[in-house]
Amino acid sequence: xxxxxxxxxxxxxxxxxxxxxxxxxxxxxxxxxxxxxxxxxxxxxxxxxxxxxxxxxxxxxxxxxxxxxxxxxxxxxxxxxxxxxx
Numbered sequence: 001x002x003x004x005x006x007x008x009x010x011x012x013x014x015x016x017x018x019x020x021x022x023x024x025x026x027x028x029x030x031x032x033x034x035x036x037x038x039x040x041x042x043x044x045x046x047x048x049x050x051x052x053x054x055x056x057x058x059x060x061x062x063x064x065x066x067x068x069x070x071x072x073x074x075x076x077x078x079x080x081x082x083x084x085x086x
Contacts, residue, residue: 038083039076046072 023031050065057064 035080035083038079042075042079043069043072046070046075 046068047065050062050068053064053068054061
């Protein structure tokens with residue numbers, strides 16, 4: 001009989017913990033917003049830095065801009081992966 005009471009108490013505690021730790025809508029929204037920021041910021045930073053470097057060069061060039069945008073996409077994807085992995 002004590003074993004049954006112990007099991008029921010464990011199940012009740014597990015259910016209370018699951019209810020308490022359930023993600024809320026605002027928590028999920030903040031998490032998705034953070035994922036968006038850690039992806040977009042390296043891309044935008046790369047675009048601005050690449051454009052600035054291209055304006056320093058003579059003539060019309062977009063090599064730095066394209067290269068740093070692609071590097072930003074890779075770095076942003078890596079950031080999202082590392083954030084989700086934890």
